[in-house]
Amino acid sequence: MPQAVNSNGVSKLQPTLYDVSRMSGVSSATVSRVFSGKARVSEHVRKRVLEAAKRLSYEPSHAARALAGRKTHTLGAIFPEIASGFYADVLAGIDEVAAERGFDVLASFVGKRRSRPELVNRLLRQGRVDAMLLLNLDDTFDLKPDIYDHLPIILIDHEMPDSKLPVVGMDNVGGAEAMIEHLFEQGHRRIALLSGPAGNYDSDQRLLGCRRAFSRLGLSLDESFIRNGAFTLASGQKAAREFLDGKRPLPEAIFCLNDAMAIGLMSELQRAGIRVPGDVAVAGYDNVEAAEHLSLTSVACPMRLMGQMAARFAIDLITENERPETHRLQVRLVVRNSSGRKSGN
Amino acid sequence: MPQAVNSNGVSKLQPTLYDVSRMSGVSSATVSRVFSGKARVSEHVRKRVLEAAKRLSYEPSHAARALAGRKTHTLGAIFPEIASGFYADVLAGIDEVAAERGFDVLASFVGKRRSRPELVNRLLRQGRVDAMLLLNLDDTFDLKPDIYDHLPIILIDHEMPDSKLPVVGMDNVGGAEAMIEHLFEQGHRRIALLSGPAGNYDSDQRLLGCRRAFSRLGLSLDESFIRNGAFTLASGQKAAREFLDGKRPLPEAIFCLNDAMAIGLMSELQRAGIRVPGDVAVAGYDNVEAAEHLSLTSVACPMRLMGQMAARFAIDLITENERPETHRLQVRLVVRNSSGRKSGN
DNA sequence: CTAGATACTGTAACCGCTTACAAGGTTTTT
DNA sequence: AAAAACCTTGTAAGCGGTTACAGTATCTAG
Numbered sequence: 190m191p192q193a194v195n196s197n198g199v200s201k202l203q204p205t206l207y208d209v210s211r212m213s214g215v216s217s218a219t220v221s222r223v224f225s226g227k228a229r230v231s232e233h234v235r236k237r238v239l240e241a242a243k244r245l246s247y248e249p250s251h252a253a254r255a256l257a258g259r260k261t262h263t264l265g266a267i268f269p270e271i272a273s274g275f276y277a278d279v280l281a282g283i284d285e286v287a288a289e290r291g292f293d294v295l296a297s298f299v300g301k302r303r304s305r306p307e308l309v310n311r312l313l314r315q316g317r318v319d320a321m322l323l324l325n326l327d328d329t330f331d332l333k334p335d336i337y338d339h340l341p342i343i344l345i346d347h348e349m350p351d352s353k354l355p356v357v358g359m360d361n362v363g364g365a366e367a368m369i370e371h372l373f374e375q376g377h378r379r380i381a382l383l384s385g386p387a388g389n390y391d392s393d394q395r396l397l398g399c400r401r402a403f404s405r406l407g408l409s410l411d412e413s414f415i416r417n418g419a420f421t422l423a424s425g426q427k428a429a430r431e432f433l434d435g436k437r438p439l440p441e442a443i444f445c446l447n448d449a450m451a452i453g454l455m456s457e458l459q460r461a462g463i464r465v466p467g468d469v470a471v472a473g474y475d476n477v478e479a480a481e482h483l484s485l486t487s488v489a490c491p492m493r494l495m496g497q498m499a500a501r502f503a504i505d506l507i508t509e510n511e512r513p514e515t516h517r518l519q520v521r522l523v524v525r526n527s528s529g530r531k532s533g534n
Numbered sequence: 535m536p537q538a539v540n541s542n543g544v545s546k547l548q549p550t551l552y553d554v555s556r557m558s559g560v561s562s563a564t565v566s567r568v569f570s571g572k573a574r575v576s577e578h579v580r581k582r583v584l585e586a587a588k589r590l591s592y593e594p595s596h597a598a599r600a601l602a603g604r605k606t607h608t609l610g611a612i613f614p615e616i617a618s619g620f621y622a623d624v625l626a627g628i629d630e631v632a633a634e635r636g637f638d639v640l641a642s643f644v645g646k647r648r649s650r651p652e653l654v655n656r657l658l659r660q661g662r663v664d665a666m667l668l669l670n671l672d673d674t675f676d677l678k679p680d681i682y683d684h685l686p687i688i689l690i691d692h693e694m695p696d697s698k699l700p701v702v703g704m705d706n707v708g709g710a711e712a713m714i715e716h717l718f719e720q721g722h723r724r725i726a727l728l729s730g731p732a733g734n735y736d737s738d739q740r741l742l743g744c745r746r747a748f749s750r751l752g753l754s755l756d757e758s759f760i761r762n763g764a765f766t767l768a769s770g771q772k773a774a775r776e777f778l779d780g781k782r783p784l785p786e787a788i789f790c791l792n793d794a795m796a797i798g799l800m801s802e803l804q805r806a807g808i809r810v811p812g813d814v815a816v817a818g819y820d821n822v823e824a825a826e827h828l829s830l831t832s833v834a835c836p837m838r839l840m841g842q843m844a845a846r847f848a849i850d851l852i853t854e855n856e857r858p859e860t861h862r863l864q865v866r867l868v869v870r871n872s873s874g875r876k877s878g879n
Numbered sequence: 880c881t882a883g884a885t886a887c888t889g890t891a892a893c894c895g896c897t898t899a900c901a902a903g904g905t906t907t908t909t
Numbered sequence: 910a911a912a913a914a915c916c917t918t919g920t921a922a923g924c925g926g927t928t929a930c931a932g933t934a935t936c937t938a939g
Contacts, residue, residue: 203659205925216889221927228928231887248659252606253925255597256894263640272626272838274619281617281643288647293662295608296641298626302633314548314593317638422827456827479824482767482801493617550895561919566897573898576917598895601924 204245213241224249225258255316264503265295265318267308269326273449275475275492276324279345282496283322290504292319299326306330313340320503322496323347327388341506343513345499347390356515357499361391364488364520365398365446366405368472371486371522372442373406376530377470381414381440383428383450389420395446395474414440418450425453433461439469441531448473448480448487455483455527466529476523486528489521549590558586569594570603600661609848610640610663612653614671618794620820620837621669624690627841628667635849637664644671651675658685665848667841668692672733686851688858690844692735701860702844706736709833709865710743710791711750713817716831716867717787718751721875722815726759726785728773728795734765740791740819759785763795770798778806784814786876793818793825793832800828800872811874821868831873834866 206224210217215234222228223238230238241247255261264287268276280296287294295318299305305328312318320341327347330337334352344356372380382399385392396415403410416431418424425445432439445451451473455465465471473480476489495518502513551569555562560579567573568583575583586592600606609632613621625641632639640663644650650673657663665686672692675682679697689701717725727744730737741760748755761776763769770790777784790796796818800810810816818825821834840863847858 203661203925207925217926218890218928219888221925222888225927229886234887246659248656250601250925251660251662252597252600253894254927256595256601256896257925257927259894259927261597270626271616271622271629274622277616277619277622280641281615284616284641284643285645285647288642288645293640293642293657295638296625296629297633297638298629300630300633302630311593312638314591315596316548317596422823426827452824453827478767479797482771482798548895552895562896563898563920564918566895567918570897574917579918595895598924599897601926602895602897604897604924 203250204247206247206249208245209238209242209247212245213237259316260507261317261319262291263293263295263318264500265297265308265312265321266324267305267321267326268296268298268324270300271296271298274477278492279324279496279499282493282498283500284496285493286497286500286504290500292500292504299328304328306332309337309340309342313342319507322499322503325390327390341503343499343503343506345495355502355513357495357502357518358516359490359495359518360520361394362398362401364474364490364522365395365444366402367520367522368444368474368486368488369399369402369408370406371524372444372470372472372528373402373408375442375470375528377442378408379411379414379438379441380408381416381432381443382410383416383418383425383443383445383454385418385420385446385450387417392420392446399444413437418445420447420449422449422453425450425455426457427453429454429457429461433458433463439463442470442472442528444472444474446474448475448477448485451485451487451527452479452483455485465527467531470529470531471527473527476521480523480525484526486525487523489523491518491520494518548595549592551592551594553590554583554587554592557590558582604661605852606662606664607636608638608640608663609845610642610653610657610666611669612642612644612650612666612671613669614644616641616643619822623837624669624841624844627838627843628845629841630838631842631845631849635845637845637849644673649673651677654682654685654687658687664852667844667848670735672735686848688844688848688851690840700847700858702840702847702863703861704835704840704863705865706739707743707746709819709835709867710740710789711747712865712867713789713819713831713833714744714747714753715751716869717789717815717817717873718747718753720787720815720873722787723753724756724759724783724786725753726761726777726788727755728761728763728770728788728790728799730763730765730791730795732762737765737791744789758782763790765792765794767794767798770795770800771802772798774799774802774806778803778808784808787815787817787873789817789819791819793820793822793830796830796832796872797824797828800830810872812876815874815876816872818872821866825868825870829871831870832868834868836863836865839863 206217206220210220220238222230223235266283284294297308305326309321322343324345325347338353342354344354346358348356384396416428455471473485473487476487480487505511551562551565555565565583567575568580611628629639642653650671654666667688669690670692683698687699689699691703693701729741761773796816800816818830818832821832825832850856
């Protein structure tokens, strides 16, 4: 028994363009013109149409528009995860610009059920989105570069080997260099490093910056002072316990390649009675909100700005067919108490 | 000069159902049946169709499907914000279930540019999404209850006055009661409260739980011991300074209605040389990741689970037309060091 | 005053898929 | 063996917009 019930369970069908055209006495093409704004319509006709639309509380069907117009006004964004909060600001930035420009955001997180290549392929090929924004993730595409290089894809905070896709990144190398220099200036020489997970783009870049700074400053980088962490609080704590195992003297400073690890490390050090920065200086990276409150010296990353910029590039690419350039955004060293000079020096 | 270039800038048009039907020698209806899986197709025909589709690397057009089939396979989710990270896990949970069931998630954050009612109305009425998940947000709808009560909307972590919309919430009242009881059992009597922003649903509910526990335990609740915070680290710090202003004796315990404030408060207390829990006990709410590492007693909220459950309800509602019930999820008291007994007692 | 340009509006052919209905072939029932 | 029931497939009419093209009215220029 067919009912006058649409898929939303609403008991009246949504009015269509034709309902509006009938009510206002013009053709459907004219109504379409009023709503798409792509062609001139005389003022009095426009008014009649809008009135009718309002009376019917008409809303244009997105599916029909997308099908006929080949534009979804939707940005796809793929994140490695969202729960850690690291990328939350990027998403906020993307959404902000999207809202400004009348776009919506389809956000996906890679998990057991779906891989990034599969998502990109599906969302783009099925025409669910007009462009894709891809966050840092170390997987590979099965598409050939000469194909995806011409797809409306923008990479955020990472690059892809052999691809010419535009990138919106940040200066991880420079940020790490600046931090090492700062620690050097504070008088620290025996500087230990706590890296992120191997293969992680941010971690690798930051590590590279450290190595450059070390060699420029003439510091010897004792490889035994580089520890591998996982960018988590827990791995910071674990590293702290390892530094405290008594097998070797404590370093003068520990540069953790992200704040989560720095915070874990600091709390564990303090629990053991080690003063920061009195006994050992600590620095982080990311400048998360808590860093300020824990007086942790860090490097501020323009996460939100990256999101905004990438969204802007994507929308310009779609609407103006304007091929974006790769951009590497500045980071900012934020000096706080944790990186100070040793007290007993 | 019209070119064979589609909206993605790809130089060949995407193949359609007809291309596949021509190549495999069956009708378009049969191809459709193969891909929608809604009707039986003989095994050898199915195989031929899938082979042709693969050769053409065909992907069904989402817009056409949505238009003809009146289903978008998309969930809309509206958050007050995402940057704080408080809701990040909810989004992760929603996305997880959506991925499992073949849905995508359109995430929107309320900001200057768009209000929640506008978003709900637009996304639903334009048929961009099949259902909407709405997070805690204190605004009002201009739709009449008898209209939106029948829309496929599920509320997460809040309810709406005069509405019968299904809710997936958590037991804020019970959680706060349990915390007050715990503090009482630890021997604390003069318990101060640091609330969230006035009008915030979570804050109000938790406060209600506190009041109930106070009266049940026969504790007098000194209103001057209730301070208004903003659910931020900074407001926790500010509250700490106020407690330390010397105008009145310190409370024995301070229950902050979220962890961010508790963390700010603790760091400020410790900076002032006050020991936690030696001089004053502190408790938070939310059990954020940092709480464990700072030994903060807190209440664990099932954020991810709420997201999952709401997504499941929404999808069941859409696909099985199964009206979900309101659910209030259990929370869990997590006792750590910060709420311990006074040392100098 | 009339040809040509300009400004609106209407007609109708899609966009790519779903699905009600019909048709032909098989299998089961009586 | 004929009738009934069942399976599988094809035909074709939408779904609700966009837009090329054509037509009419108004304006400008010669």
